[in-house]
Amino acid sequence: MNLRRIGAAFASVVLLMSPLGGCADGDDGVTDTRADKGLPVIGDAVRYDPNHLANGGRPITLQYWSWHGADEDPVIAMIDDYRRIHPNVTIEPVTVGWYDYWTKLPIALRGGSGPALFAIQNAYDASIRPNAADYAIDVRDLERDYTTADVHVQDGAVKYIDSVIDTGNIYYNKRIWREAGLTETDIPKTWDEFRRVAQRLTVYEDGSSGEDGARMAQAGFVINAISYALFYGALNYQQGELLFKDDGVTPNYDNPVTAGNMRFVKDLYDRYHVGSLALSENCVRTFGLGKAAMTYGWGWYEDSFTRYYPDLDYGIFPTPVPSADETPFAYDRYNGQATPGxxxxxxxxxxxxxxxxxxxxxxxxxxxxxxxxxxxxxxxxRSLADDPQILAKPVMKAIAPRVERLIWPGPMPDAMDSDARKAFENVFYNDMPIAQALERTQRTMVSDLRSSGFRSAESRYRFYAERREHQQ
Structure with missing residues (x-):
């Protein structure tokens, strides 16, 4: 799930509708007569030779729909470069607000008036797949160049792949860290170490431990329903517990591992007093204001911190694991940013x-x-996995050593995450027993996914066969 899209919901709708979203093939415009551009072939396994005439050099206009504007969508940023090679091709970007996008796009595609190119969020795979063409690229070349291309192959072809992948990390406030007398050598590697560090970083107004009901002034760690929906997957995967049962269709939420991990998170608040619900409603804001020492988040958190809290001094470290002496089944789930359809x-x-x-x-x-x-x-x-410029970014540095041990559950419908959020709210806000919350959420997940057509991609994970070894 790419939560950065939430901000796109408030973007202005710039819908340049025409009878044919792709526009007529015979548009007036530049005719290109120079096939030999004098440019080098680019790429490794997937190669692009610019020395040819696109559309035979005849003018043509296409539309590209996205819920992002030019400043946020890399596809739009590449259009001008492509047109410098092929001046007869016009690609018009069209921005549609997030919530309208997934209503209007499938209708337009099915009705024959949709754009020739469109942005994809893989949670909506089921609605776009029937209307998306297979890439005219050998999947073997895609797999040679892109580490996660294989999980998108169906019937020997792909309709999109991942350009980048995102996953969870722990963000920590460096000022709070220093004031507590901690250094980088204190960064926790296990969950037991994490709990002890979180306790050390928690501050109450009267200097107490919080057991007397004193108000928390600074949380050691905050989590809310939104982040829990991602966090529990990391905890479960580390112990070899999949998000789906062996049939690849039935959600696997109500199980002892999920229950134990929900208890772990609840104990952080109720037993060890490292967080409070009052400080957890908006984890990004609480952390950004320096009211929390640590929080769990994906890469989009950093965009929010940069945009809204530019003076925040923070660092990032990999999500801890159960044991420092054992490599987990997977460190966390990941999700990819899809290439265009x-x-x-x-x-x-x-x-x-x-x-x-x-x-x-x-x-x-x-x-x-x-x-x-x-x-x-x-x-x-693959060619950029060890790129020094990319690895200089803190998030990339944290992800790089773990990237092979990240698992993709597949293009899960948003309902799965929404249901997990409700389980968190029931346990934390409604005092519902964990067993009851999990049983209720399991039934809801099964119902929500029954007609989705979703099938898990977990069995394609490179280390899938190890899952039984890690189950406790």
Missing amino acids: INTHASTEQQAVAQDFVRYLLADDDYIRKCVDANNAFPAK
Whole structure:
């Protein structure tokens, strides 16, 4: 789930509707007669040779729909570069607000009036897949270049892959850390160490331990329903517990591992007094204001801190694990930022140009670099995994050693995360017993996913066979 999209819900809607979203093939415009551009072929396994005429050099206009504007969408940022190579091709970006996007796009695609190119969020895979064309790129080349391409292969083809991948980390306030007498050598590697550090970083108004009901002035760690929906997956995966049962269809929420991990999180608040509900409503804000020493978050947190709390002095460290002496089944789940989709209902000419543009993107490292910057997420492209400029970013440095041990559950419908949030709220706010909350949430998840057509990708994980070894 890419939570940065929430901000896009408030973006202005710039919907340039026309009878054909892809526009007519015979648009007036520049005719390109120079096939040999004198430019080098780019790419490794996926290669792009710019020395050809797109659409035979004839003018053509396509639309690209996205819920982001030009300053946030790397695809839009690459359009001008592509047009400098192929001046006869016009790609018009169209911004549609997030909540309208997933209503209007499927209707437009099915009705034949949709854009030739469109942004994808993989939680909506089921609604776009029937209307998306297969990439005209050999999947073996994609797999050679992109570490996670294989999980997107269906029937020998892909409709999109990941440009970058995001996962969870622990953010910590460096000022609070120093004031508590801690150094980088105190960064916790296990959850037991994490709990002890969180206790040390917690401050109450009267200097007490909090057991007397004193008001918490500074939390050692904060978590809320939104972050829990991601956090519990990390805790479960570390112990070899999948989010879905062996059939790949049935949610696997109500189990002893989820219960134990919910108890662990609840104990942080109720037994060890490192957080309070009053400080947990908005974890980004609480952490940004210096009212919390640590919080769990994905890469998009850093975008919020940079934008709204530019003076915040913070660091990032990898999510702890149960044991420092044992490599976990997986450190956490990840999710990818999808590459553009191609409208299978667009004209033959439009699809050909769209395929050419997508190949250009996937061959060009600059596109992936822009995706890294825009999403604060790790490059899925192998050639950039060890790039010094990228690894200089704190989030990338934290993710790099763990990247092979991150697991993708598949394009999960948003209902899964929403249901997990409700479980957290029931336990933390409604004092519902953990067993009851998990049983209720399990039933809801099963009901919500029954007609979704979703099938887990967990069995494609490289270390899938190890899961039984890690189960306690």
